[in-house]
Amino acid sequence: MVEIATQSLKRLIxxxxxxxxxxxxxxxxxxxxxxxxxxxxGTEQLDSPVNTEEHPAEHADEHNGKFEPGKFIMDHIGxxxxxHIATFxxxxxxxxxxxxxxxxxxxxxxxxxxxxxxxxxxxxxxYISSSEKYKGKIVYLNxxxxxxxxxDISLTKNVTGLLISMIxxxxxxxxVAKSYRKREGKAPTGxxxxxxxxxxxxxxxxxxxxxxxxxxxxxxxxLLTVFWLIFLNNVLGLxxxxxxxxxxxxxxxxxxxxxxxxxxxxxxxxxxxxxGHVFWPPVPHALKILMIPIEIIGVFIKPFVLMVRLFANxxxxxxxxxxxxxxxxxxxxxxxGAGYGVSIVTLIFTVFMTMxxxxxxxxxxxxxxxxxxxxxxxxxxxxxx
Amino acid sequence: xxxxxxxxxxxxxxxxxxxIVLFILxxxxxxxxxxxxxxxxxxxESALKSAEDAKMEMHKLQADNEKIILEAKSQRDIxxxxxxxxxxxxxxxxxxxxxxxxxxxxxxxxxxxxNQKAAAITDIxxxxxxxxxxxxxxILERELSSPEEQKKFIASLLKxxxxx
Numbered sequence: 186m187v188e189i190a191t192q193s194l195k196r197l198i199x200x201x202x203x204x205x206x207x208x209x210x211x212x213x214x215x216x217x218x219x220x221x222x223x224x225x226x227g228t229e230q231l232d233s234p235v236n237t238e239e240h241p242a243e244h245a246d247e248h249n250g251k252f253e254p255g256k257f258i259m260d261h262i263g264x265x266x267x268x269h270i271a272t273f274x275x276x277x278x279x280x281x282x283x284x285x286x287x288x289x290x291x292x293x294x295x296x297x298x299x300x301x302x303x304x305x306x307x308x309x310x311x312y313i314s315s316s317e318k319y320k321g322k323i324v325y326l327n328x329x330x331x332x333x334x335x336x337d338i339s340l341t342k343n344v345t346g347l348l349i350s351m352i353x354x355x356x357x358x359x360x361v362a363k364s365y366r367k368r369e370g371k372a373p374t375g376x377x378x379x380x381x382x383x384x385x386x387x388x389x390x391x392x393x394x395x396x397x398x399x400x401x402x403x404x405x406x407x408l409l410t411v412f413w414l415i416f417l418n419n420v421l422g423l424x425x426x427x428x429x430x431x432x433x434x435x436x437x438x439x440x441x442x443x444x445x446x447x448x449x450x451x452x453x454x455x456x457x458x459x460x461g462h463v464f465w466p467p468v469p470h471a472l473k474i475l476m477i478p479i480e481i482i483g484v485f486i487k488p489f490v491l492m493v494r495l496f497a498n499x500x501x502x503x504x505x506x507x508x509x510x511x512x513x514x515x516x517x518x519x520x521x522g523a524g525y526g527v528s529i530v531t532l533i534f535t536v537f538m539t540m541x542x543x544x545x546x547x548x549x550x551x552x553x554x555x556x557x558x559x560x561x562x563x564x565x566x567x568x569x570x
Numbered sequence: 571x572x573x574x575x576x577x578x579x580x581x582x583x584x585x586x587x588x589x590i591v592l593f594i595l596x597x598x599x600x601x602x603x604x605x606x607x608x609x610x611x612x613x614x615e616s617a618l619k620s621a622e623d624a625k626m627e628m629h630k631l632q633a634d635n636e637k638i639i640l641e642a643k644s645q646r647d648i649x650x651x652x653x654x655x656x657x658x659x660x661x662x663x664x665x666x667x668x669x670x671x672x673x674x675x676x677x678x679x680x681x682x683x684x685n686q687k688a689a690a691i692t693d694i695x696x697x698x699x700x701x702x703x704x705x706x707x708x709i710l711e712r713e714l715s716s717p718e719e720q721k722k723f724i725a726s727l728l729k730x731x732x733x734x
Contacts, residue, residue: 336578358599359599406596407596438581438584
């Protein structure tokens with residue numbers, strides 16, 4: 186009896202935790218965009234008791250009052266110069282991040298993104314563009330009064346998110362490495378115990394099986410680093426508030442770098458057999474005309490696919506979750522009651538999606554690592570059968 | 571579209587930071603972790619192997635022990651059988667010897683008895699002879715006085731002989 190009671194209690198606690206997490210997530214995502222504000226101004230629901238209390242109507246002036254899900258979603262999956270935490274009424278809470286710009290005329294310019302006052306002011310002639318071409322990016326006007334992008338190496342939200350994840354990664358694995366040294370030859374404990382199965386999984390089922398006993402150790406550092414970095418960033422991307430929430434692995438620049446490194450390692454470790462297979466494939470001579478271009482294109486397609494797969498999967502997950510939240514405000518725009526009604530459905534869907542995205546976070550990190558290992562394996566293969 | 575346009579700043583920072591992280595983790599995390607994993611695997615494998623060896627050794631020892639015990643048992647049986655045989659032989663020999671001795675003693679005794687008997691008979695014979703001669707002598711000395719007297723005399727003589 187006691188057992189059943191504790192079991193159902195555990196289940197209840199689990200449900201409560203998951204639900205409260207989802208509410209929190211919804212609240213965090215939603216508050217960033219202050220759509221309730223927009224709701225109020227856009228419709229005649231000003232006298233709704235909950236809304237009027239929290240959001241006086243006078244903040245509405247700077248918003249056009251219409252909820253735009255496309256803009257809402259794109260703003261969240263894109264990069265930005267500051268890290269938005271939440272918005273209460275008209276107060277924006279965000280972490281200012283350093284902006285680093287270089288132009289041939291002005292040289293190096295460094296300042297905090299708070300100088301822009303959330304994109305409303307310019308600083309040192311730099312301002313955040315709202316034109317079609319450079320939307321959301323820092324630009325300045327040249328002599329011809331055209332918007333020009335400076336060389337922009339600002340520590341944006343994504344860069345900061347990446348750096349935070351890297352600090353976590355280095356800290357975790359250095360401490361794990363220390364515990365390996367300290368407890369040499371003994372059974373693993375704690376964090377070491379938690380991470381070891383995945384390290385072994387990467388080593389035995391990814392690297393060793395696809396690269397081969399002879400060469401796999403050479404590629405282990407890259408494979409492990411890329412796996413953990415992608416996995417950690419995928420998971421952090423699911424956490425709605427700082428230090429999570431940055432769509433790092435859903436950004437094509439990040440996946441491009443990973444794919445290019447995989448491509449570079451594959452090409453540099455490619456043996457005669459690999460290049461021979463590319464430039465002189467073992468097919469009948471008549472087919473060679475067809476196969477050689479295909480093989481050469483294939484060399485570039487492989488990393489390209491790696492890049493797109495990771496980017497698209499993670500971005501899609503974010504878009505779906507944000508899309509569900511947008512539903513609340515779209516329906517809320519029609520009627521506040523409908524908004525609250527849809528929010529329940531949205532919550533359920535978001536819980537489901539978050540579970541699914543956790544799975545995707547692991548699968549995509551695994552797939553990227555596995556395919557990289559497969560390409561390395563092809564590159565170092567000694568002979569063809 | 572901004573979404574699929576890689577941003578230079580992010581490219582730049584990703585490349586730099588990833589290279590640094592790869593270097594740091596590769597040198598100070600993955601290398602020792604993979605090494606100690608390998609070491610542990612090797613040590614576990616060797617421990618398992620030595621355990622297996624020890625088991626085999628024990629089995630061998632056990633078999634040896636059994637063999638030794640069996641050998642000892644058969645040795646013991648042989649010893650017991652031999653001892654029994656020895657005992658029986660000794661008893662048999664003792665018996666025969668004792669029998670021989672006894673018969674020899676009996677024979678000797680019989681011989682001695684025989685000798686004594688013969689000697690006694692000879693002695694009796696001699697005494698009888700002497701007595702006869704004595705009697706004869708006395709008869710001859712008292713010759714013919716009377717036949718009655720003679721008969722009386724002979725009877726008294728005989729009386730003298732008789733008591734022994």
